[in-house]
Amino acid sequence: MDLDSMEKILQYAQESGKAIWEIVLESDMENRMVSREASWEKMRHTWRAMVESADSYSGQRRSRSGLVGGDGQKVSDYYATHASIGGTFTAQVIAQALAMGENNACMRRIVAAPTAGSCGVMPAVLIPLWRREQIPEDRMLEALYVACAIGGVIASRASISGAAGGCQAEVGSASAMAAGALTYLQGGSAPQIGHAVAMAIKNLLGLVCDPVAGLVEVPCVKRNVAGAMNAIAAADMAVAGVESRVPVDEVIDAMGDVGRRLPVEFRETAMGGLAVTPTGRAVQQRMQQSRKRQRTLTIKDSRWKLATAPADAPAEGEA
Ligand code: SF4
Numbered sequence: 001m002d003l004d005s006m007e008k009i010l011q012y013a014q015e016s017g018k019a020i021w022e023i024v025l026e027s028d029m030e031n032r033m034v035s036r037e038a039s040w041e042k043m044r045h046t047w048r049a050m051v052e053s054a055d056s057y058s059g060q061r062r063s064r065s066g067l068v069g070g071d072g073q074k075v076s077d078y079y080a081t082h083a084s085i086g087g088t089f090t091a092q093v094i095a096q097a098l099a100m101g102e103n104n105a106c107m108r109r110i111v112a113a114p115t116a117g118s119c120g121v122m123p124a125v126l127i128p129l130w131r132r133e134q135i136p137e138d139r140m141l142e143a144l145y146v147a148c149a150i151g152g153v154i155a156s157r158a159s160i161s162g163a164a165g166g167c168q169a170e171v172g173s174a175s176a177m178a179a180g181a182l183t184y185l186q187g188g189s190a191p192q193i194g195h196a197v198a199m200a201i202k203n204l205l206g207l208v209c210d211p212v213a214g215l216v217e218v219p220c221v222k223r224n225v226a227g228a229m230n231a232i233a234a235a236d237m238a239v240a241g242v243e244s245r246v247p248v249d250e251v252i253d254a255m256g257d258v259g260r261r262l263p264v265e266f267r268e269t270a271m272g273g274l275a276v277t278p279t280g281r282a283v284q285q286r287m288q289q290s291r292k293r294q295r296t297l298t299i300k301d302s303r304w305k306l307a308t309a310p311a312d313a314p315a316e317g318e319a
Contacts, residue, residue, distance in 0.1 A: 001027045003152030006194050006248040013190040020190055021145035024152075028145075043141045050111045050123050053103055054096060063105040065287055068217040072099030089128060090229070097124035097228045101221030114151045114160040114173050117216045120224030121174035122147060125182055125231050135185065146184045147177035150197050157249065158256030162209035163268040165259025171220075171227040172204035172255065178231035179238070188239045198244035198251040200234035205251075206258055208266035210273025213284040219274055 001012065001023060013020050028039045059073025072095050078084060079091035086094075100120035104110045113122040130140055151160060151173060159165035160173045179200035183193045204227070212218040244251065265272030274280050 001030075002156075003027060003149055004156040006150070006153050006197060006252070009149055009153070010190045010194050010248075019142070020149055020184070020193060021142040024145040024149045028148075040141065043144055044137070046111055047137065047140055047144060049109070050113070051127060053108065053110050054100060054123050054127050056108060057099040057103055061102065061106040061108075063102070063215070063217050065213065065215055065217060065283065067212070067215070067283065068102050068105040068221055070102075071221070072096070072102055089132065090232075092128040093124045093228050093232065094225050096127055097121060097224040098221060100124065101224045105215070105217045105221060113147070114155070114177065115162070115170045117162060117167075117211075117220045118170040118174035118224060118227060120221070121171060121227035121231065122178050122181070124224065124228035125178045126185075129182070129185065133185075139185065143181040143184050146193065147181040150177045150180045153249075154201075154252055154255070157252045159259055161268075162211075165256065166207060166262045166266050167209040167223060168201070168204050168207040168255055169259055170209070171223045172201055172207055174224075175204055175227035175231045175234070176200040178228065179234040182231060182235035183238050186235060186239045188235070192238040194248040195242070195244045196234045196238035198246060198248040199237055199242070200230055201251050201255055202244065202246070203230050203234065205255060206262075208262065208273050209268045210266060210275045210280075211268065211270055212275050212280040213287045214268075214270040214275070215287070218280075218283075 001009070003009065003024065009020060009023060012018070013023060016023075025036065025039055028034070029036060032039070034042075057072055059070045059076075062069035075091060075095035075098060079088055079095070084091040097120040100110060100123050104116050104119050110116060110119040111123070112119055126140065126143065129135065154160055154169075154173045154176065159169045162170045176197045179196040180193045183196040188196065207223075211220060246254070259267075263272065270276075270280075270284065275284070
């Protein structure tokens with residue numbers, strides 16, 4: 001089955017009596033021509049990579065620009081010693097979203113879900129819940145299949161790329177995927193998953209992509225926190241019986257429409273929003289100067305190597 005309509009998936013789930021995750025698994029088997037076991041094991045590998053990435057976080061690391069690093073640790077330290085405003089679980093979600101975003105900015109291994117810039121949203125809501133509720137791993141894999149259905153439909157009808165549709169397409173899509181996965185884990189019905197997705201996207205509709213100096217650091221890392229908190233709110237609303245007045249496919253189509261109409265300045269070009277604030281421009285200038293300095297050093301360095309290499313020595317790259 002093509003993953004191009006949430007309504008179609010939800011309807012098929014109701015008619016066939018199959019769970020959404022089952023439908024997506026079958027679709028994966030069909031599309032990639034793999035066995036059920038192969039599909040399942042690939043998903044297990046993805047989940048474990050996500051957990052490993054979360055566990056490998058270090059608050060000591062800094063991104064190359066120096067703008068990002070250590071914030072996930074700050075929030076962890078904070079809730080370990082203070083009663084945080086939103087409670088421990090909320091603080092854990094915030095810390096995890098920051099930590100994973102920092103892992104990405106510091107070039108660590110992450111799971112793009114759906115993109116690297118928005119890689120913190122899904123693990124931020126799933127890992128603390130998995131640990132708190134001691135959810136069996138297989139059920140987490142089912143939740144990931146649900147998230148895949150949502151990501152697939154958004155990619156097919158709108159976009160999951162900041163360059164094409166702004167940050168609503170990256171953090172917004174991740175938030176929708178996380179909201180659907182959470183609703184599933186909370187025992188929500190297939191229609192409730194649809195409502196959670198619709199509400200999550202609506203709340204972030206129009207979010208622009210404006211990375212400072214073109215780096216996936218500021219505001220990306222902290223936006224993952226917004227995406228995660230939005231997912232929790234959307235899932236809780238849906239399971240409580242709150243419904244989106246606009247059907248989910250129409251919301252996704254609206255997101256696609258907004259994305260296409262976004263001026264180019266707000267689509268990953270670093271020509272608008274936070275990227276062109278005085279601070280954003282100053283960071284860009286600093287990064288340009290540092291790149292220029294690095295290039296000069298490299299050229300001088302290779303000249304020095306040429307000048308000092310013995311006449312019969314093989315050139316670099318030769319065996
Ligand atoms: S601001 Fe742009 S680069 Fe950063 S996460 Fe959002 S879409 Fe990705």
